[in-house]
Amino acid sequence: MLVMRKLYFGLGYGSRWQPVFWHPVLLQVNSFEGEACFMKQPTTPLVMIVEDNPDSIYLMERYARSSGCRALVTAQAKQATVLARREKPAVIFLDIQLSGMTGWEVLKALRADPDTHAIPIILCTVLDVAARAHAAGVGYRPKPIYYKDFLSALQDVSIALPSA
Secondary structure, eight states: OEEEEEEEOOTTTOEEEEEEEOOGGGEEOOSSTTOOEEOSOTTSOEEEEEOOOHHHHHHHHHHHHHTTOEEEEESOGGGHHHHHHHHOOSEEEEOSSOSSSOHHHHHHHHHHSTTTTTSOEEEEESSOOHHHHHHHTOEEEESSOOHHHHHHHHHHTTOOOOOO
16 A cells, blocks of 8 residues: 655755555554654564655665564654654664754763663764774664665664564
8 A cells, every 4th residue: 555654854844755655554653753663563673763864764764674673763863862762762773964963962862861871873874983983882884775784783783683
């Protein structure tokens, strides 16, 4: 079934509609702007994606669903800590270049919060920040990220993928 999902990118950026092929029973749209949680089963790992590029969002959502996980997406950096605290994702893929605040600021806030400090984080960016990411104790994958790299990143943080 074809459903339309509205992506929000903040004030002044407008919005964009994206067609999504999914069964309506399996689609849950959360209350925050710019996020959708695609569910296979409530017990599957939740992958949170903090990204403001529509093409990267589309790819990473597809990778999460194809790997048997659920995807929670937000384009709003300031909402990332609230969502992480509320939804308790198994892993967070975090871009560095975000509007409103940088990915480093989001990372600092997530690590300072006792409810989110233990969530594995993987920086996914076009910037070469591998050394800084390693020093911060987080994973790193350069963009563009490919499906095998996405799966490898999940395995690196010990995410058990459901059998597809």
